[in-house]
Amino acid sequence: MSALELIVSGDARLFAIVGLSLIVTLSATFFAAVIGMPLGALIALTRFPGRNALIVILNGCMGLPPVVVGLGVFLLLSRSGPLGELGILFTPQAMIIAQAVLIGPIIAALTRQVIEDLWAEYRDELVAMDLSRTSRVATLLWDARFSLMTILLAGFGRAAAEVGAVMIVGGNIDGFTRVMTTTIALETSKGNLALAIGLGLVLISIILLINAMAWAVRGWAERHAG
Amino acid sequence: MRDRPTSLPIRFDAVTYSAGTTAILREVSLSIGAGPPTVLMGPNGSGKTTLLKMAMGLLTPVSGRVDYADQKDQARRHAFVFQKPVMLRRTAARNIAFALKAAGRANDPAVIARLLESVGLGALADRPARRLSGGEQQRLALARALARDPEVLFLDEPTASLDPAATKGVEDIIARTAQAGVKIVMATHDLGQARRLAGEIVFLANGRLLEQMPASTFFTNPATTEARRFLAGELVI
Numbered sequence: 001m002s003a004l005e006l007i008v009s010g011d012a013r014l015f016a017i018v019g020l021s022l023i024v025t026l027s028a029t030f031f032a033a034v035i036g037m038p039l040g041a042l043i044a045l046t047r048f049p050g051r052n053a054l055i056v057i058l059n060g061c062m063g064l065p066p067v068v069v070g071l072g073v074f075l076l077l078s079r080s081g082p083l084g085e086l087g088i089l090f091t092p093q094a095m096i097i098a099q100a101v102l103i104g105p106i107i108a109a110l111t112r113q114v115i116e117d118l119w120a121e122y123r124d125e126l127v128a129m130d131l132s133r134t135s136r137v138a139t140l141l142w143d144a145r146f147s148l149m150t151i152l153l154a155g156f157g158r159a160a161a162e163v164g165a166v167m168i169v170g171g172n173i174d175g176f177t178r179v180m181t182t183t184i185a186l187e188t189s190k191g192n193l194a195l196a197i198g199l200g201l202v203l204i205s206i207i208l209l210i211n212a213m214a215w216a217v218r219g220w221a222e223r224h225a226g
Numbered sequence: 227m228r229d230r231p232t233s234l235p236i237r238f239d240a241v242t243y244s245a246g247t248t249a250i251l252r253e254v255s256l257s258i259g260a261g262p263p264t265v266l267m268g269p270n271g272s273g274k275t276t277l278l279k280m281a282m283g284l285l286t287p288v289s290g291r292v293d294y295a296d297q298k299d300q301a302r303r304h305a306f307v308f309q310k311p312v313m314l315r316r317t318a319a320r321n322i323a324f325a326l327k328a329a330g331r332a333n334d335p336a337v338i339a340r341l342l343e344s345v346g347l348g349a350l351a352d353r354p355a356r357r358l359s360g361g362e363q364q365r366l367a368l369a370r371a372l373a374r375d376p377e378v379l380f381l382d383e384p385t386a387s388l389d390p391a392a393t394k395g396v397e398d399i400i401a402r403t404a405q406a407g408v409k410i411v412m413a414t415h416d417l418g419q420a421r422r423l424a425g426e427i428v429f430l431a432n433g434r435l436l437e438q439m440p441a442s443t444f445f446t447n448p449a450t451t452e453a454r455r456f457l458a459g460e461l462v463i
Contacts, residue, residue: 121312127284128306129328129374139324143315225316225354 006198014195018202021179024092024166025159028099032155036104037148040111041137044119055112061105070168073098077169090171095179098165103155110151114144146218153214157207233294233303233377234409235259236281241290243276250276252433253290262425263400263410265441267417269462272430274413275309278380281411282306302329305376309383311367313355318347318366321355325373337373345369345399361392368399372408379403381412385419397422417457421445429453431462 006014043054075081077089077097088094118140126136141148163181170177172186180199187196236258243251251273258264258281266274279285280292282304314321322338331337342348345365350358355366364384371379381400385393400423404410414420420427424441431452437444448454456462 124279124284124306124308125312128282128304128308129325130301131328135328139314145315223354225320 002194004198004201006194007202011198014198014202016175017178017180017183017199018206020092020177021160021181021203022206024095024179025099025156027096028103028159029152029156031096032100032104032107032159033152035100036107036155037111037141038137040108040113041115041141043108044112044115045133045137045140055109058105058109058112062109064102064105066102066162066164067168069102070098070165073101073165073169089169090173090177092170092177094169095166095177098169099159099162102162102165103159106158107151107155110154111144111148114147114151115140118144146222149214149218153211156210160203160207231296231298232260233296235295236378237293238277238280239291239293241280241287241292243273243280243285243288249433251280251287254430254433254435255290256428256435256438258409258411258428260409263404263412263423264426264428265420265424266411266413266428266430267415267420267456268430268436269415269456271432273433274415274430275382277428277430278306278382278411278413281378282380302374303377304380305371305374305378306380307364307367307371307382307384309386311363311370313358313363313366316355317352318342318355318358319351321366321370322373325370329374331373331375341369341373342366344372344402346395359392361388361395364388364392364396365399368396368403372403376408378409378411381410383413383415385414385416393419429456431456 043051043058073094074089076083077086077094078084079089088097119136122136122140122143126139131139161181163185166172166177166179167182167185170179170182172178172182178186180203184196184199184203187193187199238254238256240253240255241251242249242253254273254277266277268274276285280287283292283301284306314324316324319338319342322341323333326333326337339348339351342351345368347358347362347365347369350362355363358366368384384400385396388396397419400410400412404423410423412423420441427437427439427441427444428435429437429444429448429450429452436450437448437453439449444453445457448457452462
């Protein structure tokens with residue numbers, strides 16, 4: 001069966017893998033955003049000793065190798081690791097954690113830069129309005145929402161395309177932790193190119209579709225809110 | 227007459243401010259009291275904007291002090307319109323709503339509509355603020371400042387980049403606001419504008435206060451050579 005036939009016929013195995021991939025990646029993006037965006041905003045608006053070093057480390061972590069992240073999360077979640085009692089190694093939850101750790105620094109570092117630039121523009125106005133620190137952060141995050149959406153897409157894209165970390169902590173277990181990227185790697189090595197190409201096409205289509213939707217939403221919102 | 231505590235007069239006592247090694251204000255002492263608009267004049271770099279920001283509490287003196295008649299909660303009683311106001315990424319009406327909320331006032335649609343009407347933007351309530359023209363943005367910034375129901379309104383060259391029609395629109399709002407009892411403290415280097423609006427002139431050059439007097443006296447009989455040269459259109463460096 002060709003790659004296109006698999007897609008058009010709605011092959012159950014293929015779409016189960018796609019479904020799990022979306023759940024893992026969207027969950028990881030959500031958790032990374034919930035932690036990374038406020039953290040980035042906080043670093044942007046706060047002055048403290050060691051801030052510059054923290055920014056350098058955070059920026060450096062944007063290039064974390066996925067296999068190293070996978071190894072770190074593996075050690076953390078393995079039976080003898082500090083979080084071994086959770087018993088979630090080789091489960092989708094472990095894959096979500098690994099992807100969140102991978103893209104969290106990307107979201108935090110880029111958010112820090114966007115908010116810091118916006119703060120330079122808004123500082124006098126918001127201080128003159130006598131806004132509290134919390135209100136300032138909320139205002140900056142809201143007014144930077146279009147840039148933050150692009151950051152989320154960057155994080156989602158990185159997580160969706162990642163293979164090394166989820167392979168290590170998920171184990172690529174058929175029907176349980178097998179996602180698009182790990183399946184593509186496995187099926188290619190087995191010579192089952194139809195499924196590998198089919199999944200590759202679906203993966204690229206999903207990323208393009210989500211980016212197109214985000215672009216459309218951004219365009220509409222900019223026309224209506226400025 | 228307002229029945230709440232007043233922050234006026236605002237007193238500057240030997241205030242000095244510098245950025246790095248560059249002195250911006252040098253031992254400025256003055257008092258800004260209630261009454262007709264006080265207009266700060268002087269060449270570029272004379273310290274007008276710094277003095278305004280310091281009166282608003284946005285900058286802290288390196289030495290000297292700024293005092294208000296009633297210190298408590300004075301920031302809530304003041305509003306500031308910048309030369310290039312920042313338009314928040316939302317509609318004109320929501321910009322006003324934001325300012326009302328920041329000032330702790332009720333987010334009343336009727337108040338928002340009245341404020342927008344007062345600056346001639348009633349028909350543009352739903353337009354994204356960043357898509358307004360320069361003059362419209364400046365008028366929206368004024369409405370946003372007035373949403374705070376301020377006792378003192380600081381204006382930093384509010385018409386610097388506007389054409390004559392837009393300038394007149396802004397000046398009319400300022401004049402109406404002053405007549406309504408709001409103390410206007412404004413920086414400008416536009417002599418015509420100062421003649422039209424000022425009740426009192428504060429003249430600065432090189433970070434020093436050279437004159438503070440009624441506008442009619444300043445324009446007819448300035449006390450210093452620098453002010454005479456400035457009024458004559460000569461370069462005061």
